[in-house]
Amino acid sequence: MRKPFRIAVVGAGPRGTSFLDRLANALAADTVSDAGTDTTEIAxxxxxxxEPFEPGPGHxxxxxxSRNFLMNTPAVYPTASPDYSFDQWRQEHAAERPDIAALGRGSYPPRALYGEYLSEVAHRACEKLRAHPRVQSLTHRRAEVTSMRASGELYVLEYRDASSAEPQPNNATLADAVVLSVGHVPAKLNPRQQVAGEQAAQLGLMYIPPNVPPDVDWDAIPAGETVLVRGLGLNFFDAVTELTTGRGGRFVAPNAAVEDDxxxxxxxxxxxYxxxxxxxxxWAASRRGAPYRAKAAVDAFVPPSVSLRFVxxxxxxxxxxxxxxxEPAGKLSFGAxxxxxxxxxxxxxYYRVLxxxxxxxxxxxxxxASFVVRLEELLGAQRVHGQKVWLTSVRRHVEQCAPGAGWLDVPRLGHPFGEWGFESDDEYQAAVIAYLDEDAESAERGEADPLKMAIGAMHAARxxxxxxVAEGVFDDVTYQDDILRSFEPLVEGLASGPPVQRIRELAALARAGVVHFIGPEPTFTLDEERGIFSAESPWVDVAPVESKVMLEAMMPANRxxxxxxxxxxxxxxxxxxxxxxxxxxxxxxxxGAGFHVTERPHRLIGRYGDVHEGVFVLGLQLASVQWGTAIAAEAGGDPDGNARTLGDASAAAEAILEQAK
Incomplete structure (x- = not known):
């Protein structure tokens, strides 16, 4: 028998778990294809x-x-295995768990519940691997790998035990193949954040940098204290929920009695509220001046009625x-x-649904009916180029045939309060509350709402x-400038928002005076002389808001x-x-944001162009060759498309088994 071939899986959150699942699957397929082979020839x-935490959920x-932290996809969408989706797990356990039984296909479950699913996927995969005759051992070390160095055809991994609070010397092990699936990792603060943190510490202020929400000590924020929050994305909703219902507040019908428990x-x-x-x-603010829009209330990631004709x-x-x-051969400009x-x-x-x-x-x-027929003709007759020309003809058609319908200014959707000043704080708060109420009603209409379905079309295009992007159709310039800096902020704010319940809750909190909005394009400063944070917006005529606490409502940078x-x-x-x-x-x-890697199976490339044949990268650190690396695989999706994370895991597993031969 040949000497053992050691595989090191560094990080066993969702991506590492998918690798283990696909490795078990590939081994089973390999066993069939190798039937009759002399087992002494197979390593x-x-x-x-x-994995410092539990395999599956990871960190x-x-x-x-907290169960207040919700997933950002409906239960029917995500999976870590093509053979066993979260929705299948939900249905299997509904009879024994009331909290699971309360969920539907379109529900947005607590993230901790998805962690339970991931734990089961990891457990199943490990059991299959342990039972396979080729697997000599499978070990989980609650440890953090601190370094990896090449030693001939092997890799030396140093690691530190994570279960002990005391400093320890590094241990070491050798591996023939390494899977880097570390997921979200700490990031250095940008210069602005670094200075704010250092100055705040010197002045006795509280500064909470970008972080994974469960890692924040929410209890440390004093009751009744003014808190400045930078960011109105998904982390903002986590923060607001933990600081309100997480502290005993509750939401009721508008006419319910306060004393009615x-x-x-x-x-x-x-x-x-x-x-x-x-x-x-x-007191919260972002460049857009408004929170992310709610997702439409439909039992799908992309509304089923949405279809794409042109893109x-x-x-x-x-x-x-x-x-x-x-452009280089085969490459396109996204913008053009x-x-x-x-x-x-x-x-x-938009106009079809309207x-x-x-x-x-x-x-x-x-x-x-006549309007829609002519609209289709105008859209279909225009060339790709000359966008302003066909836009003018379509807008003219709308204004002439349906002036009451109004014109949908798509880029402007990303800046709902753009270029509009407010003469008082009350005026701005009222405008944001009206925006939230309208957005919630729009989301609750589901597939009957023109705007939500238009956003659904943009989401499908994304x-x-x-x-x-993963197939290399776009050149580097258009990927960075047109997609990451232009299209991504637009589609994220429109299509990547929370479930509608969070928008309803935020509107109630704003009406109750618990949450206030500062305004678009805010400026945050720290007055060292007075020892205070402050924030203001050039679009709202009100004195700066001051506070001793500031929170960055965002994840650590993935670079x-x-x-x-x-x-x-x-x-x-x-x-x-x-x-x-x-x-x-x-x-x-x-x-770029991610590591330099080969094409799938994404082997790591060193600084001098040398390819590490035994090191495979999965997940967030592929951000230079993939867009949206944090999004889960779609249950039943294409492993080369909406389930690419599973395709990547399969490719790495198959390459490693081939290498082991």
């Missing part, structure tokens, strides 16, 4: 999992976190195959060639763009060049890894 496998999805909150419609008295006063894989590949002057197609489908979806739901705006049913992970830093310092060089518009190279 036995030793598998070592390095971010750990099962002991049994008052139930309605499933839909406005809410009223009954405070506990332990809440701080939250399709076939249409984009046809443009690439035809060749684009000034793909966004006009996305824009068409968004407008087409005509179905509000035919009176188009002069009745016949007028609505999923296609994700696939094309390997800015990592504070001991392991990822060491890999770069020792030239075993580097950020992927990304070509800029000036013809120079700048470090």
């Amino acid at each position: 036995p496998l030793e598998i070592v999992i390095f 971010v999805w750990r099962t002991d976190q 049994d008052a139930a909150r309605p499933e839909r419609g406005p809410l009223r 009954v405070p506990s008295g332990l809440e701080p006063r939250v 399709t894989e076939e249409s984009i590949r046809a443009i690439a195959d035809a060749g684009v002057p000034g 060639h793909v966004w006009p197609l996305v824009h068409r489908d968004v407008l087409r979806t 005509a179905e739901q509000r035919p009176e705006l188009f002069g009745g049913s016949e007028g609505a 999923m296609l763009v994700k696939k094309l 390997v060049a800015k990592t504070d992970s001991t392991l990822l830093r060491q890999l770069q310092d020792d030239d075993l890894a580097q950020p992927r060089p990304m070509l800029t518009e000036d013809g120079e190279f700048a470090p």
Whole structure:
């Protein structure tokens, strides 16, 4: 028998768990194909999992976190295994658990519950691996890998036991193959955050930097204290929930009596907040000036009624195959060639649904049908280029045939209060509350709402763009400038928001005076002389808001060049890894967000172009070659598309088994 082949899995959160699941599957398939082979010619496998937390949930999805932290996808969507989705797990356990039975396909479960599912996927995978005749051992070490170095064809991994609070010397082990699936890791603060933290510490202020929400000590924020919050994205909703209902507050129907402890909150419609008295006063702001929009209340990640006519894989590949002057062969500019197609489908979806739901705006049913036919003609007759020309013709068609319908200014959706000043704080608060109420009503209408379905079309286009990014269809410049800096902020704010219940709750908190909004394009400062944080907006005529507490409502930056992970830093310092060089518009190279890797199965490339044949990267550190690496795989999805994380895990597993032969 050959000497054992050791596989080190560094990080066993969702991505590492998917690898273990796909490794078990690939081994089972390999056993069938190797039937009759002399077993002495096949190397036995030793598998070592390095995960400081429980395999499956890992750090971010750990099962002991607050149940106030919700997933950002409906229960029907995510999976860590193509054979066993979260929704299947939900249905299996519904009879024995009331909290699971209360969930539907379209529910947004607590993240801790998804962690339980991940734990079961990891357990099943490990049991299958242990039972396989080729697996000599499988060990989980509650340890953090601190360094990895090449030693001939092997890799030396040093690790530190995570179960002890006392400092320890590093232990070491050898591995033939390494899977880097470390997920979210600490990041260095940017200069602005670094200075704020240092000055706050000197002045006795409280500064909470970007963090994974379960890692924040929410109890440390005093009741009644004003808290400045920078960011109105998903971490903001986690923070607000933990500081309100997490402290005993509750939401009830608007007409429920305050003293009625049994008052139930309605499933839909406005809410009223009954405070506990332990809440701080939250003042929040972001560049957009408004929170992310709610997801439509549908039992799917992309609304089932949404279809794309213009931005399709076939249409984009046809443009690439035809060749684009000034672009490398097979490469496209997102802004010039793909966004006009996305824009068409968004407008087409909006006005089709509007005509179905509000035919009176188009002069009745016949007028609505005629309007849609002509709209399709105008959108379909225009070339990809000349976007402003076809936009003008479509807008003219809307204004002439349905002036009451109004024009959907798609880019403006990302800045609902753009270029509009407010003369008082009361005026701005009222505007944001009205915006939240309208957004919640829009979301609750589901597939009957034109705007939510238009956003659904943009979201569907995003999923296609994700696939094309991973396949290298776009050049570096357009990926960084058009997609990451322009399209991503737009589609994130519109399509990546919370479930509608969080928007209803936020509106109630704003009406109760627990949450206030500062305004768009805010400026946050720290007055060292007075020892105080302050924030203000140029679009709201009110004195700056002052506080001794400031919270950055965002995750640590996912950039390997800015990592504070001991392991990822060491890999770069020792030239075993580097950020992927990304070509800029000036013809120079700048470090990308993720590691430099080969095409799938994504082997690590060192600083001098040397490929580490036995080191495979999965998940967030692929951000230079994949877009949206934090999004889970879609149950039943294409492993080359919406379930790419599973395809990546399968490719790594198959490559490692081939290497072991």
